[in-house]
Amino acid sequence: MPDPDSSRAKAASTWPLLWETLRAQRRNLLIGTLIGLAWSVGKIASPLLIRYGIDRGIDEGEWLWLWVALIAIAGMVAGFFTALRRFFAFREARWTEARLRERLFSHIMSLHIGYHDRAQTGQLMSRSSSDLNQIQMFVVMIPITLSNLAMVTAVTVILLVTDWVLALLALASLPLIQVAGRRFSRSIHPAVLAVQAEQAELATVVEESVGGVRVIKGFGAEAVQAEKLRTEADDIRRESIEAARIRAKFLPAMELLPQVGLIAVLWFGGNQVIDGDMTLGTLVLFNVFVALLVFPLRMIGMTLAFAQRAAVALGRVNEVLDISSQVQDPERPESLPTVEGSDPNRGLGAVSFREVSFAYPADVRPAEPDNDAGPVLDGFDLVLRPGESVAIVGATGSGKSTVARLLVRFYDADSGSISIDGVDVRSLTLHDLRRAVGIVFEDTLLFHDTVRANIAFADPDADQERVERAARLAGAHDFVMGLPDAYDTMLGERGFSLSGGQRQRIAIARAILADPRILVLDDATSAVDPSKEHEIRSAMSTVMDGRTTIVIAHRPGTIALADTVVLLDGGRVVARGPHADLLVDEPRYRDVLAAMDADADAEADEAGGRTDLGSPVGGD
Amino acid sequence: MFRMGGVTDEDKLDSETTKRVLRRAVRMAKPFRRTIAAALGFVLVSTLGLLMGPIIVKFAIDNGIDDGDRDVLRNAVIVYVVVVAIAYAASRQQYIFVNRAGEGFLRALRVRTFDHIQKQSLGFFDRYQSGVLISRMTADVESMAELVQWGLLQFVAALFLIVIALILMLTLSWQLTIAALLVMPIIIIASRKFQRDSNQAYLEVRERVGQNLSELQEGIAGVRVVQAYAQEGEQTRQFVSSNRSLYRSHVHSIRVSTWYFGLVEALGVIASGLAIGIGGWLVNRGDVTIGTVIAFVLLLAQLFEPVQQLSQLYNTVQSSAAALDKLFGILDTEPDIEGGDQALPDRGALVVDDVGFTYPATTTPVLRDVSITVADGERLALVGPTGAGKSTVAKLMARLYDPTVGTISFGGVDLRDATLDSLRHRVVVVPQEGFLFGGSIADNVRIARSEATDDDLRRALDAIGALERFETFEDGIHTEVRERGSRLSAGERQLVSLARAALVDPAVLVLDEATSSLDPGTEVIVERALDRLMVGRTTVVVAHRLSTIQNADRIAVIDAGQLAELGTHDELVDLGGRYAALADAWAQSLPT
Ligand SMILES: Nc1ncnc2c1ncn2[C@@H]1O[C@H](COP(=O)(O)OP(=O)(O)OP(=O)(O)O)[C@@H](O)[C@H]1O
Ligand SMILES: Nc1ncnc2c1ncn2[C@@H]1O[C@H](COP(=O)(O)OP(=O)(O)OP(=O)(O)O)[C@@H](O)[C@H]1O
Numbered sequence A: 001m002p003d004p005d006s007s008r009a010k011a012a013s014t015w016p017l018l019w020e021t022l023r024a025q026r027r028n029l030l031i032g033t034l035i036g037l038a039w040s041v042g043k044i045a046s047p048l049l050i051r052y053g054i055d056r057g058i059d060e061g062e063w064l065w066l067w068v069a070l071i072a073i074a075g076m077v078a079g080f081f082t083a084l085r086r087f088f089a090f091r092e093a094r095w096t097e098a099r100l101r102e103r104l105f106s107h108i109m110s111l112h113i114g115y116h117d118r119a120q121t122g123q124l125m126s127r128s129s130s131d132l133n134q135i136q137m138f139v140v141m142i143p144i145t146l147s148n149l150a151m152v153t154a155v156t157v158i159l160l161v162t163d164w165v166l167a168l169l170a171l172a173s174l175p176l177i178q179v180a181g182r183r184f185s186r187s188i189h190p191a192v193l194a195v196q197a198e199q200a201e202l203a204t205v206v207e208e209s210v211g212g213v214r215v216i217k218g219f220g221a222e223a224v225q226a227e228k229l230r231t232e233a234d235d236i237r238r239e240s241i242e243a244a245r246i247r248a249k250f251l252p253a254m255e256l257l258p259q260v261g262l263i264a265v266l267w268f269g270g271n272q273v274i275d276g277d278m279t280l281g282t283l284v285l286f287n288v289f290v291a292l293l294v295f296p297l298r299m300i301g302m303t304l305a306f307a308q309r310a311a312v313a314l315g316r317v318n319e320v321l322d323i324s325s326q327v328q329d330p331e332r333p334e335s336l337p338t339v340e341g342s343d344p345n346r347g348l349g350a351v352s353f354r355e356v357s358f359a360y361p362a363d364v365r366p367a368e369p370d371n372d373a374g375p376v377l378d379g380f381d382l383v384l385r386p387g388e389s390v391a392i393v394g395a396t397g398s399g400k401s402t403v404a405r406l407l408v409r410f411y412d413a414d415s416g417s418i419s420i421d422g423v424d425v426r427s428l429t430l431h432d433l434r435r436a437v438g439i440v441f442e443d444t445l446l447f448h449d450t451v452r453a454n455i456a457f458a459d460p461d462a463d464q465e466r467v468e469r470a471a472r473l474a475g476a477h478d479f480v481m482g483l484p485d486a487y488d489t490m491l492g493e494r495g496f497s498l499s500g501g502q503r504q505r506i507a508i509a510r511a512i513l514a515d516p517r518i519l520v521l522d523d524a525t526s527a528v529d530p531s532k533e534h535e536i537r538s539a540m541s542t543v544m545d546g547r548t549t550i551v552i553a554h555r556p557g558t559i560a561l562a563d564t565v566v567l568l569d570g571g572r573v574v575a576r577g578p579h580a581d582l583l584v585d586e587p588r589y590r591d592v593l594a595a596m597d598a599d600a601d602a603e604a605d606e607a608g609g610r611t612d613l614g615s616p617v618g619g620d
Numbered sequence B: 001m002f003r004m005g006g007v008t009d010e011d012k013l014d015s016e017t018t019k020r021v022l023r024r025a026v027r028m029a030k031p032f033r034r035t036i037a038a039a040l041g042f043v044l045v046s047t048l049g050l051l052m053g054p055i056i057v058k059f060a061i062d063n064g065i066d067d068g069d070r071d072v073l074r075n076a077v078i079v080y081v082v083v084v085a086i087a088y089a090a091s092r093q094q095y096i097f098v099n100r101a102g103e104g105f106l107r108a109l110r111v112r113t114f115d116h117i118q119k120q121s122l123g124f125f126d127r128y129q130s131g132v133l134i135s136r137m138t139a140d141v142e143s144m145a146e147l148v149q150w151g152l153l154q155f156v157a158a159l160f161l162i163v164i165a166l167i168l169m170l171t172l173s174w175q176l177t178i179a180a181l182l183v184m185p186i187i188i189i190a191s192r193k194f195q196r197d198s199n200q201a202y203l204e205v206r207e208r209v210g211q212n213l214s215e216l217q218e219g220i221a222g223v224r225v226v227q228a229y230a231q232e233g234e235q236t237r238q239f240v241s242s243n244r245s246l247y248r249s250h251v252h253s254i255r256v257s258t259w260y261f262g263l264v265e266a267l268g269v270i271a272s273g274l275a276i277g278i279g280g281w282l283v284n285r286g287d288v289t290i291g292t293v294i295a296f297v298l299l300l301a302q303l304f305e306p307v308q309q310l311s312q313l314y315n316t317v318q319s320s321a322a323a324l325d326k327l328f329g330i331l332d333t334e335p336d337i338e339g340g341d342q343a344l345p346d347r348g349a350l351v352v353d354d355v356g357f358t359y360p361a362t363t364t365p366v367l368r369d370v371s372i373t374v375a376d377g378e379r380l381a382l383v384g385p386t387g388a389g390k391s392t393v394a395k396l397m398a399r400l401y402d403p404t405v406g407t408i409s410f411g412g413v414d415l416r417d418a419t420l421d422s423l424r425h426r427v428v429v430v431p432q433e434g435f436l437f438g439g440s441i442a443d444n445v446r447i448a449r450s451e452a453t454d455d456d457l458r459r460a461l462d463a464i465g466a467l468e469r470f471e472t473f474e475d476g477i478h479t480e481v482r483e484r485g486s487r488l489s490a491g492e493r494q495l496v497s498l499a500r501a502a503l504v505d506p507a508v509l510v511l512d513e514a515t516s517s518l519d520p521g522t523e524v525i526v527e528r529a530l531d532r533l534m535v536g537r538t539t540v541v542v543a544h545r546l547s548t549i550q551n552a553d554r555i556a557v558i559d560a561g562q563l564a565e566l567g568t569h570d571e572l573v574d575l576g577g578r579y580a581a582l583a584d585a586w587a588q589s590l591p592t
């Protein structure tokens, strides 16, 4: 949750963002404002004409219908430009919103994973919807307010020219509106901020409840979530009513102040007419004009309120845009070596981790500065020759997935170096690096899209043949053909309309299609049944043939895919060798695999290997 | 791209529907009627105050200024001051009361919609994208907040203004009123067209907003995959195209409505012109005074300003009506799983009787003629190839879906007749798609039993051998796991899910591959723990690992949606069927 203070400090820096966005649209905004000016001419002309209509047309009986015709023309001009001004104002505002949203999205997609670890989807979504909407509402007001201001100025001038004493009296109260407006915006700011923060929290509760619906239903926890939502809904109500209280304090005053002018006009103007110093028409004109000002002034008040909300919203949008990705392309990127020939990956894909240490960044808590959970990787060394395959085995939480994440620079190692084909991963562009490495994640995430689009994710232009080949190799083709629309079947959100094993196979196909020089399978067959595993294994050997592969696995069947096995413990590689050898020589390895051999179990117990079972790596 | 409930013809929000929606909203607002009545009272007073202005001016002109009577003028001014003061006080109160009612209404709407969503079966969640549901609960409700915060107030005020102004005009001079209202027919016809077009446009906009949010949500949820495959550019392109179509629908809605505001404005001025023309003629004939004509012109300004405002607000009302309509769409979806009124007995056999099942919105059955009786206290393993239907059986057992044919009962009570409360207490399922909520490890375990103390949680975590591990984290079991548990490793996430199961004390526990991400060493510990915990209770496990399966009393082999084999490990191996082949595959996959 952004705390209000920091946001306020940010508010100062929000205007440049808006300014920058608006500058690109300055032409249309200018046109909108010019149209607005034309509108004010029409709008001002009509009361003037009405005055002549009354004074000349009715009182003196001259040209009555001419004045009526002129009034009608002025009305049409005002009407025409009203429509045009509205159109421009709204269109530009939506355009600002649309472009900011695109910018926000592309920025969010490029932010480092460390940011996403902490960010809440509900919060980000409310930036992109509610907050941008507030900004949009303010931008609408820009051309409208500018032309309103022009009109207020013009009316003021006309009134001053007509009778400056009366004009001063009529308009004396108006500066007060300005003062009230300023005070209003100062006090409404935190209130609006609080409302928006609560709205984002509610969005988070909803997002989680929908995403976690299977768990909620599985445990019958609906009431718990309902309670959370009630709390948030109550908070929103409380903060909104607080904001309303502030509005109630200022807005009526701002709306009614012009009436003071009207009263003054009636009192002094009336006396002047009685004295014969002024015509009745002029008095009416004053009345009409001051009344004409009521609405634009009220709008200016509203604009102030909107500007406040927009400032808050912009601050929050800016908070996201201001974060720069901690994982970035190098200034002078190097490129990976390539070879000529039909198979561009042949003979390439050497990987080396040297003395790599890494700890996940701790949450910033000023109170207790140094309670880092220890490093996850601590002097991790692993070298893979081109085309070699290695299985990483280790207890839960020992850092296996972390190794994969470091390889693609989801995070940067704290020390040590990671290189591919002799090039440090930090010297590569992220694009090159990530095209070179294909990961199948442990938690398979598919997109709400067709099967084809999911498999061809890395290369949306891939033809049917390539998609099908990848699917066959992953053992997915058969069941895909059984789906209602085969490869064009739309998957449910996150791919939840498939079974767990089916999802994993699509994810494997996705990686195969990317044809990376290094393939990482992070526990990618946990939900694939053993009978199929056999099939997949033979298919996978085709994929892995000549391709550097890192297999993270718990099951002997999967481990057997790799040439060698490394055992990860305490953040480093503690043993390396063929599966069978490790099983015999390494008690810790037997522990992790719970080798069911009774003898081995007994041996392990004797060796004291059980003791570190299940103890997390971070502890030491 | 597949569109959830795109705007179709039946979706059309014509003025009929708008009316229906608003009527329903009014019914929903019943609990707040006192506050609303008070608010309306204040609106009435402050509006009257505003309108008194021109009347006082007319009076002052006709009786004071024209006659040169300064006393009358002074009194008029004093009255004016008093009226403004009253209007000010009333206006302050109206803000407070309108908001109190409005926010109360929105709160009720949020709570009610959410409760309703939670009552839905999984089929509903298969159908609706979560982004759409979220946009219903946020963007749609908030679009109403705009209405509630100032729109409604101005709407009512504008209506009052118009009605009162009309009455005043009629009392001043009926001839002038008719003259001024010559433009009325045009306004009525234009309003009709405007309503029709903009209704449609607003529905479209609301739909696209939901779509856009879905797109955004999926992008964020999938950011790791997107980055891993260097597809940020492509994702952004897709988002931009959805965003542009949202923009286009916004522009469309502006285009179909903007001319209307110009027209109303023009007609307002023209009406004043007509009043002056005909007024002048009437003054000449001596039918009305010039003061009346002036008051009339002033009143007309008061009349057309709100008419224009009203059409402006009509926009807001309409987008709110469109939002409400979408919300009602959800509220009208009867949950297809509703509790019965029988409490389930404490214990009993779980009987799956001749069950067939087809997922909603699909046509091919995924289960056919499945009959399994799980005796009280038995441990049953479900095995079978990927996509066979094991998870589906698991979900049916906990009534996350209802079987299409056949019945599932516990202790002789059809699950459909059981109260949802007793059902959720007796049968607990740890789904294959585990999910951690933002919050601490402790909060996440507590999902299973909200009243559990920290000690209970520790005991549950300890029971599955995970406590020691989590105690070494920076805040122990109060460590934030962050959204979807991104702070934890895959296995650690499963341990948290399993601890939930250890916290509750169900009669039947269904574990759907609940240990698939654990290393075998940890898995053994967890399984021993669950054995202890579930002593004498019924357990159904879906698993792919031999060790897990061998411990079961009986094994059910599901293949292609049918129960292929059922028996003990030894029986099935002897049978020499699918299970025997499976066991064989296991043996082979252990290249020791
Ligand atoms: N984003 C994160 N922030 C902080 N700590 C993390 C984060 N991700 C993982 N960890 C911690 O780092 C350790 C290693 O995690 P990792 O995911 O690499 O384990 P793993 O070996 O893949 O385990 P598993 O077999 O369960 O998948 C774990 O103790 C985990 O709690
Ligand atoms: N929500 C859903 N909507 C439509 N079809 C579904 C849905 N969930 C699963 N299916 C389909 O139903 C079939 C059975 O799925 P189920 O999840 O029960 O398989 P499973 O036996 O658990 O497989 P696995 O071992 O891979 O988890 C599969 O073909 C799957 O594609």
Ligand SMILES: [Mg+2]
Pocket: A400, A401, A402, A442, A522, B489, B490, B491
């Ligand atoms: Mg892992």
Ligand SMILES: [Mg+2]
Pocket: A499, A500, A501, B390, B391, B392, B432, B512
């Ligand atoms: Mg399953």
